[in-house]
Amino acid sequence: MRKGRREPQEVNAGSMADIAFLLLIFFLVTTTIASDKGIAVLLPPKPEEQDDVKIKEKNIFNILINSKDMLLLEDDPGEISDIDEKVREFLTNNGKNPKLSDSPQKAVVSLKTDRGTSYEKYIEVYDELKITYNKLRAESLGLTLDQYNNLDKKKDAHKEMLKRASDAYPFRVSDAEPTDISKLR
């Protein structure tokens, strides 16, 4: 009788479940978040559906990247670090300099790459352009870049601010049509 009723020796392992839960939650969270960030781009519609919009030469800022990953900004060779300054000057011109844009709304940045350009360089340049635009947008709202990036689309007040900023500086960066060379100029 006595022998059968005796409890077997046990290690108190109740808290082990908590540790395992913690690990489980950690893995669940990290695996979903890690892979869904990127630079959002809206491609233009099919060439035949597109209206031929004529844009004045001075409202286009040309960036060319050749197969050796070298940059040409308008007509001068340059570095990635030069983009911010030059594009900013181009965008905020507001008609002062006759060679630069009329207004931020009309300004277009055209990004043309060679087939041999590395993807890494392309993303670097694209990111730099995003930084320049976001900085200008942040400035138009009187915020810093970090504050601007932390604005939440889901909140109505923030949504209104984001809309105001994107109206002031619409992000108009176009990948030049690859096949049609005549549109390059």
Added chain:
Amino acid sequence: MSKFKKKANTSQNIPTSALPDIIFMLLFFFMVTTVLRETDILVKNALPTASQLQKLEKKSLVSFVYIGEPKDTDKYGKEPRIQVNDVLIEPEDIPQFVLQEKEKLDESEKDKIIMSLKIDRDAKMGILIDVKQQLREANALKVNYSSMPSGNKS
């Protein structure tokens, strides 16, 4: 009396020693399944870094396209290739893939499909230009260049 007390004390313990095992089993299940789906990629996929990133909002709308040098270079060669759903395809097959993916969505959401391009940093623009032309052909215009966050340079 003391005998009764003893009996009551022992029966209060619930055996919880099996609980961690169950939780560990769950943990292992999730670890294995998540890893399996990610590593079935046949091409090299070291993403570039960028600072101005946007989160993908609705996961159900997202389809992934992988581009990079094949891992198995003996079998597929060294040129960067396009992978969707575990198979390597040519740029011309992309419209069909987009149609397939759109088929999975509701009628109202078909135009909102987002293509997430996971492209190796060593890939060249040539293949991306081809892919973009095909995506425009298939009317999948929302594109997301997947990249890793880097520190905010400003």
